[in-house]
Amino acid sequence: MxxxxxxxxxVLYGIRAVVGFLLPVPYIMFIVINGKITPTNLISAxxxxxxxxxAPQFILEKIVKRRQExxxxxxxxxxxxxxxxxxxxxxxxxxxxxxxxxxxxxxxDFYLELQLTAGEMRAGIVRDQAMRNLAQRTGVxxxxxxxxxxIQSDKLGTSIAQALRVHSDTSxxxxxxxAEEKAGQMPVKIMIPLILxxxxxxFVVAVGPGAIQITRNLLPRMAGH
Numbered sequence: 538m539x540x541x542x543x544x545x546x547x548v549l550y551g552i553r554a555v556v557g558f559l560l561p562v563p564y565i566m567f568i569v570i571n572g573k574i575t576p577t578n579l580i581s582a583x584x585x586x587x588x589x590x591x592a593p594q595f596i597l598e599k600i601v602k603r604r605q606e607x608x609x610x611x612x613x614x615x616x617x618x619x620x621x622x623x624x625x626x627x628x629x630x631x632x633x634x635x636x637x638x639x640x641x642x643x644x645x646d647f648y649l650e651l652q653l654t655a656g657e658m659r660a661g662i663v664r665d666q667a668m669r670n671l672a673q674r675t676g677v678x679x680x681x682x683x684x685x686x687x688i689q690s691d692k693l694g695t696s697i698a699q700a701l702r703v704h705s706d707t708s709x710x711x712x713x714x715x716a717e718e719k720a721g722q723m724p725v726k727i728m729i730p731l732i733l734x735x736x737x738x739x740f741v742v743a744v745g746p747g748a749i750q751i752t753r754n755l756l757p758r759m760a761g762h
Contacts, residue, residue: 553593560589604646605677611644612679613712616705623698629687630658650675664691679708 561582568578622632637651657667668684690697
């Protein structure tokens with residue numbers, strides 16, 4: 538029996554179309570009731586429609602990016618658990634189930650992905666394809682590297698646990714470099730609120746009393762009072 542459920546792209550475009558159509562409706566009703574139908578108001582209505590059309594895509598991209606960041610941050614710890622389970626003698630599928638149970642509270646996003654991967658293996662999907670599906674669903678580069686590593690290790694007959702140990706160290710170093718990169722960007726990012734909010738307050742505190750004294754004493758004398 539074919540699956541009749543719509544795919545994610547169809548749902549997304551449907552939501553964008555509906556929101557783009559409905560968002561300007563209250564504004565249009567308001568200008569019609571008040572008799573203020575002008576070209577400027579019509580342009581504003583079209584702009585609201587455009588905002589409603591593009592906003593769901595923007596929000597979805599933000600949600601996806603945050604989810605990918607959570608998975609990427611949890612990956613080194615997940616790799617350590619993978620290594621421990623594999624060295625203890627568990628198979629790959631049993632390891633995935635065990636690790637998924639362990640990280641359920643720590644990283645629920647990764648837990649769901651591993652559960653889905655284990656479910657695909659139980660359903661008869663070959664291990665290589667299940668790992669490729671995991672990499673494609675997450676869209677995280679480090680997870681793609683993990684899937685490629687497991688596939689290659691499985692084909693070549695090498696130790697997956699040893700390869701994962703090395704990959705865990707590399708992922709942890711990569712995570713540290715990302716943290717250093719973000720820390721290096723902080724001075725630049727903090728300049729905007731510093732210039733807009735802090736400097737004006739400092740300027741008022743430093744110059745304000747002198748300006749008040751000049752206004753009270755010097756200006757009346759210059760005016761001859």
